[in-house]
Amino acid sequence: MLRMLILILLPVACLLPPGTGAGEIIGGHEAKPHSRPYMAYLEIKRGHAIHICGGFLVSKNFVLTAAHCNGDSITVLLGAHNINKGEQSQERIHVSRHILHDQYKKETKKNDIMLLQLEKSVKLNSFVGTLTLPYANDRVKPGTMCSVAGWGKLYPNASPFPDTLQEVDVKVMPDDACPKQVYRHYNASTMMCVGEPEYLKDSAKGDSGAPLVCGGKAHGIVSWGPPKPPGVYTKVSAFIPWIKATMKNLPPGARL
Numbered sequence: 703m704l705r706m707l708i709l710i711l712l713p714v715a716c717l718l719p720p721g722t723g724a725g726e727i728i729g730g731h732e733a734k735p736h737s738r739p740y741m742a743y744l745e746i747k748r749g750h751a752i753h754i755c756g757g758f759l760v761s762k763n764f765v766l767t768a769a770h771c772n773g774d775s776i777t778v779l780l781g782a783h784n785i786n787k788g789e790q791s792q793e794r795i796h797v798s799r800h801i802l803h804d805q806y807k808k809e810t811k812k813n814d815i816m817l818l819q820l821e822k823s824v825k826l827n828s829f830v831g832t833l834t835l836p837y838a839n840d841r842v843k844p845g846t847m848c849s850v851a852g853w854g855k856l857y858p859n860a861s862p863f864p865d866t867l868q869e870v871d872v873k874v875m876p877d878d879a880c881p882k883q884v885y886r887h888y889n890a891s892t893m894m895c896v897g898e899p900e901y902l903k904d905s906a907k908g909d910s911g912a913p914l915v916c917g918g919k920a921h922g923i924v925s926w927g928p929p930k931p932p933g934v935y936t937k938v939s940a941f942i943p944w945i946k947a948t949m950k951n952l953p954p955g956a957r958l
Contacts, residue, residue, distance in 0.1 A: 729870055729901065729902045729903035729904065730851075730868045730869050730870030730871075730903065731868065731869065731870070732864075732866050732867070732868055732869075733783070733851055733866070733867040733868060733869040735783040735784075735866075735867075736781070736783055736791065736828065736829050738851055738867065738869070738915075739759075739781070739827075739828065739829055739830055739831035740758045740759045740760075740831055740832055740833035740913070740920075741756065741757075741758060741780075741782075741851060741867060741912070742756065742757035742758055742759055742765045742767070742778050742779065742780055743756065743757075743778070743779040743780075743782055743785055743853055744756065744757050744765075744767060744771060744776055744777070744778055744779075744818075744911060745776065745777045745778075745779070746771060746772075746773035746775075746776050747773050747774050747775045747776070748773045748774055749774065753771075753773065754853065755767055755768065755771035755909075755910045755911040755912075756851075756852045756853070756909050756910065756911045756912030756913075756924065757771070757778065757818065757911045757912070758833045758912070758913040758920060759780060759824070759830065759831065759832050759833065760832055760833060760835060760920070760945070760949075761832060761949060762823040762824055762825075762826065762832075763819060763820045763822065763823040763824070764817055764818065764819055764820065764949055765778055765797075765817070765818040765820065766815070766816075766817055766818075766911075766913075766920070766923065766938075766945070767815075767816050767818060767910075767911030767923065768814045768815065768816060768910045768911040768923050768924065768925055768936065769802045769803055769806040769808075769813065769814045769815055769816040770808065770811060770814055770910060770925075770926075771816065771910050771911045772800055772802060772816060775796070775797070776796075776797040776800065776818060777794060777795070777796055777797065778794070778795050778796075778797060778818065778820060779792060779793070779794050780792070780793045780794075780795065780824060780829075780830045781793050781827075781829040781830045782867075783866055783867055784865045784866050785853055785865060785866075786865045787865070791829035791830070793824060793830060795820045795821055795822060795824065796820075796821045797818045797819065797820060797821070798819050798820065798821045799818070799819040799952065800816060800817075800818060801816060801817040801818075801819065801948055801952070802815075802816045803815050803816065803941070803944060810887035811887060811925050811926045811934070812887065812889065812892070813892060813936075813941075814923070814925045814926070814936045815923060815936050815938075815941050815944075815945075816911075817945065817948050817949065819952055833913055833915070833919070833920045834918060834919045834920065835919065835920055835938060835942060835945065836919045836920070836921050836938055836939045836942070837939065837942065838939060838940075838942035838943060839939050839940070839942075840919075840921070840939040841939070842874050842894070842916050842921050842922075843874070844874055844875055844876040845873065845874065846873070846874045846916055846917075847871055847872070847873055847874075847916075848871070848872055848873075848874060848896070848914050848915055848916035848921065848922070849869055849870065849871050849872065849914075849915050850869070850870060850872055850896075850905045850909065850912055850913070850914050850915070850922075850924060851867055851868060851869035851870075851909075851912060852867070852868060852905060852909035852912045852924070853865075853866075853867055853868070870903045870904070870905070871903065872896050872897045872898075872903055872904065872905075872914070872931070873896070873897065873898050874894060874895075874896055874916070875895040875896060875897065875898070875932050876895065877890040877895055879895050879899075879932055880893075880895035880932055880934060884928065885927070885928075885934060888934060891937075891940060892936065892937050892940045892941075893925070893934050893935065893936060893937055894914070894921070894922045894934070894935040894936075894937050895932045895933075895934060896914060896922065896931070896932055896933055896934075896935050897931025897932040897933050898931060898932070899930065899931050899932060901931070902930065902931075903931065904930065904931040904933055905924045905933055909924045910924050910925065910926075911923060911924060912924045913938075914935050920938050921935075921937070921938055921939065922935030922936060922937060922938060923935055923936040923938060
């Protein structure tokens with residue numbers, strides 16, 4: 703009965719515009735508290751509205767996320783498991799600079815990647831830590847099991863959002879599992895096709911920006927896709943030169 707309910711509700715997700723903060727980890731479970739110290743919860747202000755995305759810490763003062771998670775202003779919450787409790791581990795930091803990839807295309811989600819420079823460097827500890835990036839052009843073989851996590855609804859029409867971090871295991875698929883007939887803008891050089899269509903295990907729009915973790919490294923970033931798997935992730939290894947050059951060339955505390 704629950705499976706039938708989820709199947710009925712999943713199409714509702716396609717009615718939501720990208721980055722609305724309606725995000726779901728579908729078919730997963732609550733993560734062990736603070737087992738993913740790199741996870742960042744993003745509060746994004748666009749006009750008078752607040753949206754949410756995920757992200758992940760890659761250095762003491764940079765968070766990596768999806769470019770379509772951009773907004774007028776962004777606040778990052780680190781060290782959190784339950785986002786609605788004042789956990790002593792939590793640290794809330796404003797973003798001083800949003801650096802979108804210079805060839806990002808909103809309509810196609812091409813180059814859907816963004817670095818966020820924090821107002822100040824964070825102190826790394828057991829609750830706040832960085833996630834390792836892959837080497838440039840590293841490739842994850844189809845069939846590899848990876849994981850993705852985020853805060854959000856357990857299925858598209860759920861209410862309210864769960865307070866705690868959720869996670870799910872997903873399989874990397876061959877590129878032809880995201881055929882052009884359905885995934886018109888899929889680009890195998892900069893994107894990954896992830897999630898078995900026969901299983902209701904997936905990330906969704908509000909999990910945008912969260913990392914796809916394979917072998918302890920951030921190989922993907924939740925980007926876009928239809929309301930059921932497979933979903934499309936930004937291929938992080940294709941952007942390693944851009945990430946390194948951007949972090950190296952920005953002065954400390956640079957602002958927009």
